[in-house]
Amino acid sequence: MKSKWLILLLAAGMPLAALAQIAPDKPAPAANPDAELKWKAYAGVSYTSINQVNQSRYGLIGADFGVVRDFGRFFAVAADGSYYPGSYASGNPGDPKVSMVLAGPEVHGPIFEKWSLFGRVLIGGAHTGGTGQTPDISFAGGVGGGLEYQWSHRISFQLYGDNIASSFSLTDNTPEQGNSPHRRWNPRAGINVGYRF
Numbered sequence: 001m002k003s004k005w006l007i008l009l010l011a012a013g014m015p016l017a018a019l020a021q022i023a024p025d026k027p028a029p030a031a032n033p034d035a036e037l038k039w040k041a042y043a044g045v046s047y048t049s050i051n052q053v054n055q056s057r058y059g060l061i062g063a064d065f066g067v068v069r070d071f072g073r074f075f076a077v078a079a080d081g082s083y084y085p086g087s088y089a090s091g092n093p094g095d096p097k098v099s100m101v102l103a104g105p106e107v108h109g110p111i112f113e114k115w116s117l118f119g120r121v122l123i124g125g126a127h128t129g130g131t132g133q134t135p136d137i138s139f140a141g142g143v144g145g146g147l148e149y150q151w152s153h154r155i156s157f158q159l160y161g162d163n164i165a166s167s168f169s170l171t172d173n174t175p176e177q178g179n180s181p182h183r184r185w186n187p188r189a190g191i192n193v194g195y196r197f
Contacts, residue, residue, distance in 0.1 A: 037196040040068045042158060044192025046082050050096050051184040052168040053131050057091040060084035060098055064190045068106060078120055079103040082188070095130035098186075100140060100164065108148070118160075119145035126166040133168040138181070140166040144188070154196045161189040 046064035050056045062084030070076045084098040102124035110116045123141035144162020151157060167181040 037154070038070050040070075040156070040194045040196045042066055042068070042192040042194035044158070044190050046084070046188060046190030046192075048082070048084055048098060048164075048188040049186045050092070050098060050128070051186055052128055052133060052166060052182075053092065053094070053096050055093050056096065058087040058089045060086060060096065061088050062098070064192060068194075074107055074109055076106040076108065077103070078106045078122070080122060082190075093131065097129040098126065099129075100124065100126045102140065102164070104141075114150040116148045116150070117145065118148060119143070120162070122162065122164070126164065128166075128168055135168070135181070138166040138168050140164055142185070148194075156194040156196070158192050158194055159190075160192075161187065163187050 043063065043065040046062055047059050048062070049059040062082055064080065064082040066078060066080035068076050068078045080100075080102045082098075082100045086095075086097070102122035104120055104122040106118055106120040108116055108118035121141075121143050123139075125137045126140035127137045142162050142164040144160060144164075146158055146160030148156050148158045163185050165183055165185050167183045169181050
């Protein structure tokens, strides 16, 4: 009789023992800290040629700054502004100054470890001052790309180059000639520091 009660007691306790055998929770996957950083602001030093200025012999040195908004791993939208207040050597006619505001899509992808490549298409406006160029502001746009090194979680260094077209009249044109604009391509290059947030 005792063995019968013992068997019934063991049988009643088996479902409880089965419930107690729960597999341990799997650890949650580590969060990617870069996934939450969608924006990058950058600033740096830049160079541009001034092929739209007659008899220009030297390019201009200036500052480049902008923001990039990531939309996924490979695609972003960039807005870029630059200002070139003067040349690194004398010899250009007048006192040329160039400023640009450009924006457009960007594609980027890692190549190894902390290095990545990017390409972009930019459109916007360019202003050439100090030389009597017409019009005052020209439609501008071009293509470019570069190399980026992710130094830390938030800080990166970027080396870039692009070719920006604009359309200004020759400075010796007269109103009778209609100030006919002539498209010129200006290579542009620079290095900047970026901060992700």
